[in-house]
Amino acid sequence: MEGFVKVLKKLMRNPTSIAGLLLVLLFVAIAILAPVLAKPPYPDTPYQMPQNGWSSVPQPPSHEDIFGTTEGQYDIYYGIIWGTRTAFKLGIFVIGLALIIGLFVGTISAYFGGWVDEVLMRVTDIFLAFPFLVGVIVIVTMLGPGLNHVMWALVIFYWMGYARLIRGSVLEVKENDYVMAGRALGTPGARIITRHILPNSIYPILIQVSMDMATIPLTAAALSFLGLGAPVGYADWGQLVSFSRNWIISSSGGNPFAYWYTITYPSLAIILYAMGWNLLGDSLRDILDPRMLI
């Protein structure tokens, strides 16, 4: 706990890390306050963006829709607010599960070593033999599109990074005197892992989690953009961006700036969200990585 306060104090000293922290807090607030900021017209299906009409042409910002509407008249403001919840939901679910799998594989691999380590690491290698997005697309194709399937697909192809990271940290910590001392005293293996090894390898994981809170929702948004993620009308940033595609390249021959709002607001939401987590992760790395203390 004392270490945590120390880290927080260091974070508050650097303007970039303060900016990151504030951005993250802003989005956390938006996600929590979503029902207040954008009241769902149908409380049972809050993630379904309300449609203000049926026209296929986006409408510019007005008193009623302050960020304008997309094609099909989905309210952009509503989509961004509830899309924040979608992003957090995705991030927490995927990273949580990937972390559990990674902890399991990584600690077992490092602690027992030998052939257990060899087998587990070769299996990890096979999962790593795909570009991440390709693996996810294969699973989503087989399961069918949809946000739930995207979540599982992301978990299946995302745990390897954590497994390797945790294995590395455990290997490093394992050789320390206090672990040796614990062993010499006859402490059981599981207790050594949970009480001595894991708490001491927690910081690299923390940095990774912070970075991944940006990566995972962005990847899911990319899949929605490709038409493989959220169903049509679901509050999701990737889908909002994909709605803008046909309008900003001016296939209609008119002024391309006429539909600026369709891409500007959703893009801003995505970029600021990702920047918050990345700034935070980057600052944590600078504080916690001893190699950076030169």
Added chain:
Amino acid sequence: MISFIIRRLLLLPVTLLGLTFLIFFFTSFLSPYQLLSAYVQDPRQLQGANVEKLIEKYGLKKNFMVKYGNWLEKIVRGNFGWSLSLNEPVIKVIGQRFPATLELTIYAIVPVIWIGIWLGVVAAVHHNGVIDQILRVVALLGYSIPAFVLGLLILFIFYGVLGWLPPGRLDQWAQMIVYSKNFHQYTGMITIDALLNGNIPVFLDALKHLIAPILTLSYLSWAGLLRITRSSMLEALGQDYIRTARAKGLSERVVVNKHARRNALIPATTVAGMMFIGMLGGVIITETIFNYPGIGSFSAQAAEQFDYSGVLGVAVIYGLVTIIGNLIVDITYALIDPRVRLG
């Protein structure tokens, strides 16, 4: 060294087998009828009473290992099934589109390596200075903008507003030339083919279409390479041999370029290799945005249209390229850094 390479080569078939098994495992979610297109080469086979016979023949209602064995045998012979989204054999689609993707990635990776490493060195030398801070923010912005947003913004500005960089791979007139009889397609990479045919206008047209996808694809990567080079350069600059070099009275330029950078480049090499592989995944988004006909846009299209054999085929190719790419990276790494092959 030789034993290191042999050890890695021996592991190759095991990894390949594991990979195909993993890919095929996910088809367990499919019904025999959905999976059948991955086994046939001719769409006429997919009609009428034939279907049941084929399902029987390939054991699609039997256990997993039978299905997998039959599929693997086909794959090894180069039969990747029939693509329902493009109405062509999958292997033919891949043969046509892979060179396009390779062309794009090669053009994208070269500037990344140069600019990324150079900027990383600059940032490290000016550690915590103004340049370092600026580069840090720019790099952060780099990986906070997802490729599909950046690509659309580039399309918006350079095509929608300015009309300079059109999507696609070639203009209409250039397409007529490239697919005419007089134009020999040696490699399938149009810029190279155009030069070999001595056709400069086609070369320039192909290049013009490549600029926007290259920008989109490489932006993320040079930010990453910058960071890696920066941190390994910082580590190198803190070493004793740097202090020795400075104490000897060597000029700062020699210290940075000769002593520190060489050692800092070792991790950068691996990362650059991994980036090339990462880019092969990144092309899915980039190619889709710019309507560029490579395997990336094909995989997205196939996935959207439930073209199971197409997705399976592309996944096998992706896995193959990645595994071979990793092997090359490992061997290069071992060649550069003696600690790896001795360890």
